[in-house]
Amino acid sequence: MAPPSVSRQVAEIAAEPDRAAAYACLLHLQRACADDPSAAADLAAASPSALLPLLLRDAAEDDEAVAASALKCLGFAxxxxxxxxTISGQLAQSVLATLAICNLAVWCISVQQLEASVVEDGVTPLLNAIVYALDNPFGSLSTTFEAVQVFFLL
Structure with a gap:
């Protein structure tokens, strides 16, 4: 039996009520599509409307397992x-706003991949994220490194 199509898998992930389990499936799907241009294109076609809004919403979730998983999947994208x-300017602005919520966001999401105009328009949330990340309570060097990289983009 053939595996379900990428678009069907995305729909199932979006509908899964257990968000942590959904993001584990999404990360598995993302990794499977990473080296297959056709599958990556299918995933890209389905992701912006079906998954990105969920990822952004769940990145702010109080449940750390859900938030961390959502940020990891968003970072992969x-x-x-x-x-x-495939990320529109409006969704990219939402991604930048999400960066300001926690250290993990700065660590998981490297903004170097976004268009320069999007980064320029999101200076305030980025500065907040940089300050938050540099003041990280665990002294995470990777978080500090990502924050400094963002600073040099500004």
Whole structure:
């Protein structure tokens, strides 16, 4: 039996009520599509409308497992050239606003992949995220490194 199509898998992930389990499935799907241009294109076609709004919403979730998983999947989408190319300016602004919520967001999401105009328009949330990340309570070097990289983009 053939595996379900990427668009069907995305629909199932979006409808899954257990968000942590949904993001585990999405991360598995993203990794499977990473080296397959056709599958990556299918995932890119389905992601902006079906998944990105969920990822952004769940990144602010109080449940750390859900928020961390959502940010990890969002970070993957921003690193993959086929996936990041489908993110509209409006959604990119929402991504930047999401960055200001926690250290983990700065660590998971590298804004170097976004268009310069989007980054320029989102200076205030980025500055908030940088300050928050540099003041991280765990002294995470990777978080500090990502925050400094964002600073140099400004």
């Amino acid at each position: 921003l690193y993959h050239p086929v996936l990041v190319s």
